[in-house]
Amino acid sequence: MKLAIPEALGRHSTVAGARRSGAVRFIARLWRKSSVAGLAVYALALGGALGLATADWATSGGYPFGGVQVGAWTAWPRAGAASADPYTRAVNARRGEIPLAVGEGLLMTAAVDDAGRALDATCTYQIGGATPSARAWTLTVAGRGPREPGRAPVREGFTSTEVLRTPDGRFTVMLGPDVQPGNWLPSPRASGPVRLALRLYDTPAAASVGSLDRTSVPAITRLGCAS
Amino acid sequence: MNLRFVYATLLGLVIAGIVHIAAVLAIPHLSDKDAVSRARTSENLDHPQPIYTVATGDDPSPPEAWLPIPDPAVAVGVCAYDLTEGPMRVSARTGPLSLSLAAHARRGAFYAVTDQAAVRGALDLVILTRAQYDEALADDDENDPSRDVRIVAPDNRGFVVVRVIAGLPSQRPAANAAVQAVSCSTDTATDDTAKDTSGKGTGR
Numbered sequence: 132m133k134l135a136i137p138e139a140l141g142r143h144s145t146v147a148g149a150r151r152s153g154a155v156r157f158i159a160r161l162w163r164k165s166s167v168a169g170l171a172v173y174a175l176a177l178g179g180a181l182g183l184a185t186a187d188w189a190t191s192g193g194y195p196f197g198g199v200q201v202g203a204w205t206a207w208p209r210a211g212a213a214s215a216d217p218y219t220r221a222v223n224a225r226r227g228e229i230p231l232a233v234g235e236g237l238l239m240t241a242a243v244d245d246a247g248r249a250l251d252a253t254c255t256y257q258i259g260g261a262t263p264s265a266r267a268w269t270l271t272v273a274g275r276g277p278r279e280p281g282r283a284p285v286r287e288g289f290t291s292t293e294v295l296r297t298p299d300g301r302f303t304v305m306l307g308p309d310v311q312p313g314n315w316l317p318s319p320r321a322s323g324p325v326r327l328a329l330r331l332y333d334t335p336a337a338a339s340v341g342s343l344d345r346t347s348v349p350a351i352t353r354l355g356c357a358s
Numbered sequence: 359m360n361l362r363f364v365y366a367t368l369l370g371l372v373i374a375g376i377v378h379i380a381a382v383l384a385i386p387h388l389s390d391k392d393a394v395s396r397a398r399t400s401e402n403l404d405h406p407q408p409i410y411t412v413a414t415g416d417d418p419s420p421p422e423a424w425l426p427i428p429d430p431a432v433a434v435g436v437c438a439y440d441l442t443e444g445p446m447r448v449s450a451r452t453g454p455l456s457l458s459l460a461a462h463a464r465r466g467a468f469y470a471v472t473d474q475a476a477v478r479g480a481l482d483l484v485i486l487t488r489a490q491y492d493e494a495l496a497d498d499d500e501n502d503p504s505r506d507v508r509i510v511a512p513d514n515r516g517f518v519v520v521r522v523i524a525g526l527p528s529q530r531p532a533a534n535a536a537v538q539a540v541s542c543s544t545d546t547a548t549d550d551t552a553k554d555t556s557g558k559g560t561g562r
Binding site for chain 2: 170171173174175176177178179180181182183185186187189190211212213214215217218220221223224225226227228229230231232233234235236266267269271273287288290291292293328330332333
């Protein structure tokens with residue numbers, strides 16, 4: 132009785148092994164029979180599927196290249212230029228985006244704070260300091276994907292004209308889910324990742340992004356998280 | 359045997375690279391959702407088609423805005439052009455709000471100008487092909503030089519984007535109106551009558 136189980140198991144495994152070796156032999160026979168045409172079909176199918184899949188992956192979502200890192204911000208100076216790389220052009224075409232031209236302005240985005248942690252809607256952030264010289268700028272916040280339908284739109288951003296400033300001309304914007312004194316930017320949604328966009332209009336920085344450094348862009352500091 | 363399979367896989371990877379590059383390069387030409395294709399509906403209008411109007415008071419921004427992440431303080435309009443019908447003239451009058459014009463073709467923006475470049479409060483942009491540019495130069499009256507800004511477009515088709523920034527919420531209706539106040543017209547001929555009727559007077 133005690134011996135029967137391993138015996139049965141052993142028999143079962145030998146049956147499975149025989150079936151597997153049979154399958155292997157079948158594939159091997161098929162393989163031997165397969166002509167150059169079969170291999171060519173395989174190579175073409177592999178190439179086509181892999182090529183299209185990687186092209187789709189590289190051009191969906193944000194721009195894969197062309198960003199210039201300035202502190203927590205990424206500037207996209209060439210997103211709208213005629214000399215933009217093919218990936219940027221493909222991304223623009225797929226999204227229907229009309230990027231800012233170099234003579235018009237500069238888009239900067241941030242998805243992380245100064246410490247490198249991802250921006251989250253449940254956390255409170257202090258965004259403050261100076262901006263590169265520009266005729267006007269807007270600082271906006273957006274969540275990923277479409278807007279939540281039930282949420283009343285309070286405020287999506289500040290412009291350089293309407294932001295409250297300290298006497299030295301600097302400003303501090305508080306981004307968080309709870310009401311704050313001063314420049315309060317409500318979190319766009321209850322939870323999840325958020326992105327900040329700083330659009331500089333009519334700025335000389337668009338032509339010389341290399342001259343920007345950490346002190347010339349607003350600092351993003353995390354003050355605390357609700358959960 | 360296995361070597362043949364390895365060769366086929368390597369060949370497949372090379373084909374994958376070629377297909378990847380070809381697909382990325384082809385996407386701007388094949389896409390029907392890109393800005394040039396979508397702007398085409400505005401070709402017959404004589405003013406920009408608003409594609410993003412800023413929210414005013416109780417009026418939220420319309421949902422048909424196709425910009426993925428628009429700036430909530432900037433009103434955007436587009437004028438599509440087809441240069442086979444003649445040069446495209448964009449006339450704007452400067453106002454209290456900052457305005458910018460950018461000319462885009464399929465490859466991207468090839469020209470941008472803000473209202474700070476306006477001459478006596480007027481900004482006249484003429485987009486033409488190389489042949490139309492030469493013709494316009496030849497037709498120029500030496501005693502009365504044209505004040506138009508002439509830009510040679512790389513393609514026949516494209517669009518001009520008008521952006522007006524509303525710095526304050528109270529300026530938002532004015533920003534929407536300022537986009538509509540820009541005139542986009544096709545210069546059917548280079549004679550002066552067409553220039554006068556389409557270029558001046560319709561700016562505001």
